[in-house]
Amino acid sequence: MSTIYDIANACGVSIATVSRVLNGSSKVSPKTREKVLAAMREQNYSPNPFARGLGLDSMKMIGILCTDVSDAFFAKAVSLVEHGLRKRGLDVILGCSGTELSEKKKYLQLLLNKHVDAIILIGSPFRETNDNSHLEAAARQVPIVTINSLIDLPNVYSVDCDVSSGMKQVVELLAADGYTSILYLYDQLTYSGQQKLQGHREGLAECGLPEQPELIRRVERTLGEPQGLVEKLLDDKVPFSAIVTSEDLIAIGAQKALVARGIRMPVIGCNNSILAECSTPSLTSIDNRLDILCPTAVKLLTKILNGEKESAPSQTIFPPLLVFRDSFTVKNTVDK
Amino acid sequence: MSTIYDIANACGVSIATVSRVLNGSSKVSPKTREKVLAAMREQNYSPNPFARGLGLDSMKMIGILCTDVSDAFFAKAVSLVEHGLRKRGLDVILGCSGTELSEKKKYLQLLLNKHVDAIILIGSPFRETNDNSHLEAAARQVPIVTINSLIDLPNVYSVDCDVSSGMKQVVELLAADGYTSILYLYDQLTYSGQQKLQGHREGLAECGLPEQPELIRRVERTLGEPQGLVEKLLDDKVPFSAIVTSEDLIAIGAQKALVARGIRMPVIGCNNSILAECSTPSLTSIDNRLDILCPTAVKLLTKILNGEKESAPSQTIFPPLLVFRDSFTVKNTVDK
DNA sequence: TTAAAAAATGTTAACGGTTACAAAAAAATA
DNA sequence: TATTTTTTTGTAACCGTTAACATTTTTTAA
Numbered sequence: 010m011s012t013i014y015d016i017a018n019a020c021g022v023s024i025a026t027v028s029r030v031l032n033g034s035s036k037v038s039p040k041t042r043e044k045v046l047a048a049m050r051e052q053n054y055s056p057n058p059f060a061r062g063l064g065l066d067s068m069k070m071i072g073i074l075c076t077d078v079s080d081a082f083f084a085k086a087v088s089l090v091e092h093g094l095r096k097r098g099l100d101v102i103l104g105c106s107g108t109e110l111s112e113k114k115k116y117l118q119l120l121l122n123k124h125v126d127a128i129i130l131i132g133s134p135f136r137e138t139n140d141n142s143h144l145e146a147a148a149r150q151v152p153i154v155t156i157n158s159l160i161d162l163p164n165v166y167s168v169d170c171d172v173s174s175g176m177k178q179v180v181e182l183l184a185a186d187g188y189t190s191i192l193y194l195y196d197q198l199t200y201s202g203q204q205k206l207q208g209h210r211e212g213l214a215e216c217g218l219p220e221q222p223e224l225i226r227r228v229e230r231t232l233g234e235p236q237g238l239v240e241k242l243l244d245d246k247v248p249f250s251a252i253v254t255s256e257d258l259i260a261i262g263a264q265k266a267l268v269a270r271g272i273r274m275p276v277i278g279c280n281n282s283i284l285a286e287c288s289t290p291s292l293t294s295i296d297n298r299l300d301i302l303c304p305t306a307v308k309l310l311t312k313i314l315n316g317e318k319e320s321a322p323s324q325t326i327f328p329p330l331l332v333f334r335d336s337f338t339v340k341n342t343v344d345k
Numbered sequence: 346m347s348t349i350y351d352i353a354n355a356c357g358v359s360i361a362t363v364s365r366v367l368n369g370s371s372k373v374s375p376k377t378r379e380k381v382l383a384a385m386r387e388q389n390y391s392p393n394p395f396a397r398g399l400g401l402d403s404m405k406m407i408g409i410l411c412t413d414v415s416d417a418f419f420a421k422a423v424s425l426v427e428h429g430l431r432k433r434g435l436d437v438i439l440g441c442s443g444t445e446l447s448e449k450k451k452y453l454q455l456l457l458n459k460h461v462d463a464i465i466l467i468g469s470p471f472r473e474t475n476d477n478s479h480l481e482a483a484a485r486q487v488p489i490v491t492i493n494s495l496i497d498l499p500n501v502y503s504v505d506c507d508v509s510s511g512m513k514q515v516v517e518l519l520a521a522d523g524y525t526s527i528l529y530l531y532d533q534l535t536y537s538g539q540q541k542l543q544g545h546r547e548g549l550a551e552c553g554l555p556e557q558p559e560l561i562r563r564v565e566r567t568l569g570e571p572q573g574l575v576e577k578l579l580d581d582k583v584p585f586s587a588i589v590t591s592e593d594l595i596a597i598g599a600q601k602a603l604v605a606r607g608i609r610m611p612v613i614g615c616n617n618s619i620l621a622e623c624s625t626p627s628l629t630s631i632d633n634r635l636d637i638l639c640p641t642a643v644k645l646l647t648k649i650l651n652g653e654k655e656s657a658p659s660q661t662i663f664p665p666l667l668v669f670r671d672s673f674t675v676k677n678t679v680d681k
Numbered sequence: 682t683t684a685a686a687a688a689a690t691g692t693t694a695a696c697g698g699t700t701a702c703a704a705a706a707a708a709a710t711a
Numbered sequence: 712t713a714t715t716t717t718t719t720t721g722t723a724a725c726c727g728t729t730a731a732c733a734t735t736t737t738t739t740a741a
Contacts, residue, residue, distance in 0.1 A: 396727030
């Protein structure tokens with residue numbers, strides 16, 4: 010590994026000059042610049058990131074914190090964010106904390122300890138509890154951008170999708186189609202989980218439908234549990250005529266229960282991951298626009314890192330997109 | 346941010362003593378140790394990773410390089426590896442290079458430039474070409490552990506699953522059941538892609554079945570392309586009685602074409618991702634044991650980082666697992 | 682009680698960059 | 712040509728650790 014001193018020696022210049030060439034900061038005469046660049050190429054030089062980091066307190070690394078990359082939703086988000094950051098010359102430290110609040114705190118601290126330049130938080134930082142004191146503390150050290158959850162704290166910037174309205178719209182569409190007994194299956198009440206549930210309730214209220222506790226059920230984010238629950242509800246003859254869920258995986262589990270019994274009714278997922286397409290019948294799903302949120306978050310972040318905090322909106326919200334597939338199409342309305 | 350000097354001052358000791366407490370290296374008297382630890386707690390001290398990195402040329406970060414985390418297979422692998430590394434106090438820099446060789450090279454270089462302690466390579470480093478000169482060069486700088494591809498180079502350690510035998514076994518099972526015209530759909534001929542194809546061919550040979558070019562077809566790793574191809578083959582009345590694929594996603598696409606026409610025949614996927622379970626009928630799939638490969642790779646890596654290279658096997662191979670689901674069960678054999 | 686050995690602590694030079702400031706060289710002006 | 716201005720380059724301090732080596736303190740042995 011050659012150092013800045015090696016390059017300086019090779020060209021008969023000082024290390025300051027080499028550093029200047031490296032950073033393109035202040036002026037260097039064209040011919041010395043060329044000489045230095047040639048030496049760098051020759052020696053295959055690459056600046057030591059630790060030394061640089063020590064001086065500048067930055068290694069141009071962004072921490073990405075999510076719950077679980079093996080989940081299709083987070084995987085897509087991480088992928089999109091990683092691409093965006095790379096394109097801008099930023100490296101990515103990945104942390105998958107799981108759902109436990111204590112773990113999330115620990116991971117947040119781990120990233121801070123590594124002196125990342127910023128943190129991108131995918132999904133919700135808190136669960137049922139609204140304790141985000143740790144986030145507040147973290148934001149005092151580095152800017153934080155959250156994707157898919159809205160947090161109002163200094164130095165925290167949120168890019169979110171209004172899934173609440175999506176959920177509401179789904180209820181309205183179903184109701185308009187005569188599906189008035191809607192089974193709502195949700196998993197964790199993270200920020201977006203709460204939004205979804207609220208949207209569902211608003212939809213019910215809007216349509217003058219009653220809120221039935223036995224039709225608003227919490228399940229694990231798995232295939233088996235929703236499937237089992239739906240089977241049980243069918244066994245118990247609990248009446249419902251459509252299923253809406255907070256996640257595609259849950260929807261698919263539920264749909265499997267239906268398919269197994271030859272029952273056909275509208276099933277709506279959320280997140281519109283690849284799973285939705287894989288399901289048979291393919292799943293109608295609320296798309297939370299990660300394809301827009303993630304690039305937006307990255308752009309926002311670069312702005313902030315460039316010191317343009319003033320022009321960085323602390324909240325950016327996009328509308329969701331309903332993607333209709335076989336499990337429920339608006340055409341139903343017409344066909345019926 | 347308090348430094349080692351702040352702590353030293355606060356306790357009236359030298360920075361060397363603080364450093365010793367920090368590293369637990371040489372002896373420090375119990376009472377000064379306590380005093381120092383107390384000051385650290387009080388000042389919420391955490392050592393500057395860049396300074397440490399500069400001295401030790403290590404920030405205890407491992408680079409993970411994969412093709413695409415948004416793909417269920419890589420997502421699962423990255424997730425498993427991340428967990429294992431975290432548990433051992435190692436941080437993770439993630440790189441998603443895509444399939445282009447030039448990009449892979451670039452990403453490899455990016456990780457090296459960050460002075461990662463090691464690189465874990467998930468999936469294949471090369472495609473149809475067998476050019477792994479860049480890997481060889483990289484391995485001269487840091488140890489490399491590959492997951493799901495076998496590479497014979499100094500300082501490269503491979504943890505792999507023998508999918509070839511899995512593929513072979515599938516053909517044998519199908520043939521034994523009377524399914525002798527097998528459509529084989531594959532995507533990229535990465536290392537494991539080649540292994541799979543070879544296993545398939547071996548299976549055909551073993552069973553005395555002919556290799557039919559029109560039944561060994563390359564498709565994109567998407568849902569739509571295999572679906573379209575199968576539809577076309579059906580239209581063209583190309584005869585086949587079972588479908589085997591190199592990836593679950595492809596299998597699901599193919600199966601969708603069958604389901605749409607009410608045709609039922611064995612469909613076998615590979616990788617056994619969550620997609621396989623989501624499909625209806627649920628997909629029989631070859632599990633390449635990421636649940637074992639990934640922890641093994643991490644353990645191997647820690648061994649290597651601990652300087653126990655001698656006792657680190659350069660190749661570790663696990664057998665695959667056939668996971669039978671609705672799209673093809675061995676019970677078929679009995680039932681028929 | 683003193684000398685020797687062991688344990689604890691301190692001093693200081695790396696590690697490889699960045700950058701403020703100083704100095705030298707080149708260009709512009711008088 | 713001498714002087715001023717501008718451009719280019721060099722010097723050296725600093726960033727916060729680690730660790731070799733030196734020194735002091737404590738313990739043990741004589």
